Amino acid sequence: MDYYYERYVRxxxxxxxxxxxxxxxxxxxxxxxxxxxxxxxAISAQLSQMSTQAARTALTNVKKVKAISGVAGETAxxxxxxxxxxxxxxxxxxxxxxxxxxxxxRKAVVGDPDVTAFDTSVHFFQSRTCKIPYVYDCRGCNEPKxxx
Numbered sequence: 122m123d124y125y126y127e128r129y130v131r132x133x134x135x136x137x138x139x140x141x142x143x144x145x146x147x148x149x150x151x152x153x154x155x156x157x158x159x160x161x162x163a164i165s166a167q168l169s170q171m172s173t174q175a176a177r178t179a180l181t182n183v184k185k186v187k188a189i190s191g192v193a194g195e196t197a198x199x200x201x202x203x204x205x206x207x208x209x210x211x212x213x214x215x216x217x218x219x220x221x222x223x224x225x226x227r228k229a230v231v232g233d234p235d236v237t238a239f240d241t242s243v244h245f246f247q248s249r250t251c252k253i254p255y256v257y258d259c260r261g262c263n264e265p266k267x268x269x
Contacts, residue, residue: 126155197249
């Protein structure tokens with residue numbers, strides 16, 4: 122039972138056993154005795170539990186950021202590749218999509234599906250790249266302007 126007492130004192134984890142009536146009070150009494158025998162007072166036990174909870178929360182947040190970054194990275198690569206594939210495509214006059222896009226004011230051009238597709242890919246690439254916090258340094262993409 123010492124293992125379960127320690128888990129309760131350090132991490133506030135109850136054992137996977139039935140805890141009805143007298144068993145619960147006996148367990149808590151045993152955990153309190155274990156804590157006393159091993160130099161844990163109420164404050165140190167609570168600090169141990171709080172630091173464990175803080176570490177768990179931090180780890181959960183890191184996992185979330187990693188998942189978001191992974192999805193955003195894959196999407197950004199996909200849109201970037203689409204833009205690269207379309208960029209050199211020429212129309213009947215021999216003008217590449219990139220030139221037509223720049224001449225059109227860096228926006229979609231009505232009646233030119235290649236330029237519209239290129240514009241869409243570029244904008245999606247930019248927005249997804251800014252959601253990858255640890256891969257690219259995109260300060261300013263979604264950050265509010267600050268006065269100096």
